[in-house]
Amino acid sequence: MKVTQRQNGVSENSDVRLSDGIQLHPCDRAADWEPLLYDYAEGLADEETGAAVQRHLEECAYCRGAFADIRWMTLALRQSVPEPKTDLGARVMETIRAQDDINGRVFTEQIDVQTGRVLSSSSDKRGIRRLLNTIGYVAASLVLIIGLFYAVPLLRAGGGASSSGTQEILLDMQSGAEDTLRDGVVVGTAQNADDAVTLQVSGITEAGLAELLSQLTVTLDGYSITVMETDDGFRLTPLSALAQVTAMLVSENLQVTAVHAETASVSPALEDAFYIQIREPQ
Amino acid sequence: MLFMTHRDDNNGRGAKRDDGIDEDTLLVRAAQSGDIRAFEKLIRRYERLVYRTAFYTVGNDEDAADLTQEILLKLWHGLPHFQGNARFLTWFAKIMRNTCYDYLRKKKRSHPTQSLDMPSDQDEDRPCQEIQDASSDVDPHEVLCRRECTSVVRAAMQKLSEEHRTVILLRDIEGASYETIAGMLGLEVGTVKSRLSRARAHLKSILRAEDFFK
Numbered sequence: 001m002k003v004t005q006r007q008n009g010v011s012e013n014s015d016v017r018l019s020d021g022i023q024l025h026p027c028d029r030a031a032d033w034e035p036l037l038y039d040y041a042e043g044l045a046d047e048e049t050g051a052a053v054q055r056h057l058e059e060c061a062y063c064r065g066a067f068a069d070i071r072w073m074t075l076a077l078r079q080s081v082p083e084p085k086t087d088l089g090a091r092v093m094e095t096i097r098a099q100d101d102i103n104g105r106v107f108t109e110q111i112d113v114q115t116g117r118v119l120s121s122s123s124d125k126r127g128i129r130r131l132l133n134t135i136g137y138v139a140a141s142l143v144l145i146i147g148l149f150y151a152v153p154l155l156r157a158g159g160g161a162s163s164s165g166t167q168e169i170l171l172d173m174q175s176g177a178e179d180t181l182r183d184g185v186v187v188g189t190a191q192n193a194d195d196a197v198t199l200q201v202s203g204i205t206e207a208g209l210a211e212l213l214s215q216l217t218v219t220l221d222g223y224s225i226t227v228m229e230t231d232d233g234f235r236l237t238p239l240s241a242l243a244q245v246t247a248m249l250v251s252e253n254l255q256v257t258a259v260h261a262e263t264a265s266v267s268p269a270l271e272d273a274f275y276i277q278i279r280e281p282q
Numbered sequence: 283m284l285f286m287t288h289r290d291d292n293n294g295r296g297a298k299r300d301d302g303i304d305e306d307t308l309l310v311r312a313a314q315s316g317d318i319r320a321f322e323k324l325i326r327r328y329e330r331l332v333y334r335t336a337f338y339t340v341g342n343d344e345d346a347a348d349l350t351q352e353i354l355l356k357l358w359h360g361l362p363h364f365q366g367n368a369r370f371l372t373w374f375a376k377i378m379r380n381t382c383y384d385y386l387r388k389k390k391r392s393h394p395t396q397s398l399d400m401p402s403d404q405d406e407d408r409p410c411q412e413i414q415d416a417s418s419d420v421d422p423h424e425v426l427c428r429r430e431c432t433s434v435v436r437a438a439m440q441k442l443s444e445e446h447r448t449v450i451l452l453r454d455i456e457g458a459s460y461e462t463i464a465g466m467l468g469l470e471v472g473t474v475k476s477r478l479s480r481a482r483a484h485l486k487s488i489l490r491a492e493d494f495f496k
Binding site: 044069088097 | 455
């Protein structure tokens with residue numbers, strides 16, 4: 001006997017009259033079974049509950065009828081909302097990245113050449129923070145370097161300040177873009193299979209390296225990464241399958257340095273690329 | 283790989299790691315510190331839910347897409363202000379709700395309201411098209427029947443109170459766990475269950491009046 005036409009739902013717990021006139025008595029525990037029937041119909045019931053529902057449905061014609069209604073209703077509900085036609089998340093991320101894109105003008109305005117500090121009086125401090133925090137690409141790093149290279153003499157000329165307050169690394173950056181790149185950039189290459197990356201450092205002063213080590217903040221999607229000094233450089237761990245790491249020491253007072261982890265030469269699909277977060281001075 | 287802990291049927295929403303920390307919390311913290319990729323992971327978890335909520339707010343795909351993007355952008359801009367006093371989902375649900383209200387207010391001023399029981403041609407075509415695409419030998423009668431059912435269900439959902447519509451959306455359409463729903467709505471799990479029971483009963487009675495089950 002198939003329950004196809006029901007005049008009343010199980011929630012009222014009343015008698016059910018079938019299309020052939022046969023009357024069914026309501027299930028004594030219909031109210032208890034109903035949420036489980038929904039879970040089962042929606043595939044949300046665990047294995048044990050599902051088995052119990054199945055056994056009950058085999059025995060109870062009333063709940064079988066209710067289940068048919070529920071299944072039909074939940075199916076229609078799920079079909080009632082279309083899928084979005086476009087990748088909305090991707091569009092949002094594009095918008096965010098565009099909004100937070102690097103702006104050399106804004107950045108150079110934040111640099112105090114005497115102290116190397118990020119100016120906190122900027123009207124777009126939050127934007128700058130986000131800007132700095134989201135730098136994660138080599139191109140961005142290069143823009144940063146070049147921006148500083150041109151910004152430093154510009155700011156000096158405007159402010160007429162001496163260089164006495166600047167740090168050694170910052171002074172080095174004035175000698176030319178190539179020097180800046182050579183002196184200010186730390187390049188590392190993945191050298192082993194134990195999920196670590198060694199940074200090989202060259203062309204940078206000992207004090208600068210100490211500063212880098214003390215101020216470098218590295219995160220991997222929210223996980224802190226330990227920076228350890230080794231005989232041949234610095235080891236960041238844990239970090240998986242990175243082909244190359246580039247870090248740039250800009251200024252100790254900027255409390256940062258930039259950064260990038262190249263994964264393209266290993267696999268463009270790798271998600272474990274990391275970047276070093278850039279933080280404003282406290 | 284990050285966040286490789288267990289994921290539930292809700293795409294990891296509300297799931298906790300072995301150390302008891304909510305995965306959303308980790309993503310939120312990382313995003314707050316400027317980790318844009320953490321934010322992307324976060325919105326990937328919720329974009330469908332947001333879209334579905336938006337769809338049942340505005341009634342068509344185009345506006346729902348706009349609203350979805352607006353909500354997600356508000357989340358990004360609002361995240362630095364999230365203090366963590368409330369659960370992330372509870373806070374995010376408020377953003378969704380307020381943005382939906384604002385959107386409707388703006389829409390009402392500029393255009394007449396379009397209700398879900400009058401879906402646009404564009405939307406109405408979609409379920410039919412999807413069914414046809416899925417199987418070329420689908421019974422045309424069944425296609426028409428399903429299309430009609432979709433329309434009836436949308437209209438019935440619109441007749442529910444917002445509270446009832448929300449719990450049905452979250453549970454019966456989105457498949458969210460009771461705990462997740464409770465977190466989003468700031469309710470006890472027991473309250474969610476009882477509200478859901480009443481909402482389903484109401485929806486069923488509306489559908490029955492439309493001969494939906496015949």
